[in-house]
Amino acid sequence: MSLSTAHRTVGSADDPAWFRHVLGQYPTGVCVITAQPEDGPPIGMVVGSFSSVSLNPPLVGFYPSVTSETWPHLQRAGNWCVNILAAHQTDVCRRIATAPLAERFDGVPWRPAPSGAPIIDGAVAWIDCVPVAVHDAGDHKIALAEVRHLDTASTELPLLFFRSGYGSFAPLTLTAYDPEMRLTRPLRHFELIRSIAQELPDHGLRCLVTAPVSDSVVVVGQLDPPSATPSAQPTTLVGQRLPFRPHGPSIFEAWAPEREQEAWVARFAPDSQEAEIRALARIRERGFSIGLGSEGHRRFAAALERLAAEPGAVGNEELDALVASLDYEPPELSDEVLAQARVISAPVFDNEGNPVLALTVFGFKARPDVVRAAIAAVTACAGRATSSLGS
Incomplete structure (x- = not known):
């Protein structure tokens, strides 16, 4: 004492x-x-x-x-x-x-x-x-x-x-509210892996946990490091539905059954289908999806900030167009390419081997060593989360 x-x-x-x-x-x-x-x-x-x-x-x-x-x-x-x-x-x-x-x-x-x-x-x-x-x-x-x-x-x-x-308060971890009981399974999965995913903010990484629901990707959880400006107006994307559209991230389709993958690729323009097949193969080979900074990415990030501050502020058509402008799955991961990385997603599988959640980290410095550390952190967390679901 x-x-x-x-x-x-x-x-x-x-x-x-x-x-x-x-x-x-x-x-x-x-x-x-x-x-x-x-x-x-x-x-x-x-x-x-x-x-x-x-x-x-x-x-x-x-x-x-x-x-x-x-x-x-x-x-x-x-x-x-x-x-x-x-x-x-x-x-x-x-x-x-x-x-x-x-x-x-x-x-x-x-x-x-x-x-x-x-x-x-x-x-x-x-x-x-x-x-x-x-x-x-x-x-x-x-x-x-x-x-x-x-x-x-x-x-x-x-x-x-x-x-x-x-x-008010600055939330570090939030879970989507589900009054219509459409997210019961994804929310249960998130609750089971929450303590593991919480390690990502401990590494200084912001993390969104998403799940495929019908023709959308729903943000079921958000985990943030402690804010440097706790007095800032808190915002969240939890509960937001994002379009599951070409040319967006294909983290959930990369391990889908062959017939489902074929249906996904068919949604692309004919001259883009072969590139998407290669992109899906890269995700499977690497074990993660990577998105690069671009003008489209900057506009998409700005739209997400608007949605976090005011749900419904961005219409579905605008979101569709922004998703189509994103740049994902570069053929090589050289230092020059990694210096452009803005988001990294890793899949979490259920006990039947289906990708049911994605851990997406962002907000890291665009330096090759930092990006490699972020990749290692999110893929390791996703692996442990998969084990916790019995896969």
Whole structure:
């Protein structure tokens, strides 16, 4: 034990300021509990003490102060809607927290939930519920509600409250959300190999984990090194669907059955088909795919940045055209060629030998030694990930 630790005065739990200070080290989300009275304007109350309580039955809870002026109005309501605010909605949070009760929704767009309670436009998610119990808990109440309807409403990151301030967070690892249950298998694969893939950010490499889904490549996970600028606005491509089109990366087709490969090659123009056959062979021989820097790559990277900041900002036709302009699988990997490398992808196989995920690293310096190290890191990780899936 250090001297500073041994002689530190431990604060008392009876000191409210110290209690708030210590508990303030734990970040919480920011929610607005809304209701629509039969005889008046909608009401809302900001809470940071919201949580899920039970799956069966589906219960949620929050903890209003006994001195809250809004709580008695909410308690009389027959339905509540929990709105999980997005990172950009601090103005909504402050208005509902400070405006007079009857004016809190002035200028705040909303639509009714199935119960009629307000769903605030731009909220990350909403949970429509029915009050079932209220219990005493010191200077607060424990309010429980049974969930009737719920949905996600935005791909934005949530608003957080931490150390008496509002903000968001810079995600180092994210997983795609799958409300329609179309990504169950790829997401399970990602969860199984996540700890292995996390080694790539430890090498300073940014990594996207993608999976083929129908006619798209879906970003199911993102792993980033700690940001040098943590205050920067966090962005993510997780959940983004990218076109699986010629002349894009063929990492998933290189090990596909022969008939599927033939169908893939047939999608190319006749004068490009032989080159694509050779490109697929290079990927199989090398065990990875490599993309080079070019004007097309720079435009594609810029489009991805736009998509990360604002999902839907780039249309499918524009993405198709950008994918077609990319430069992949050079015949030789000389130092001169490696100095142009921008992305490297390695496949992860399932227990039947099918490529089900790709680990794609980028953001490395375009130097031959750095690129070789990146190739070694991503192929080694992909190999261990394949073993973890039982292949």
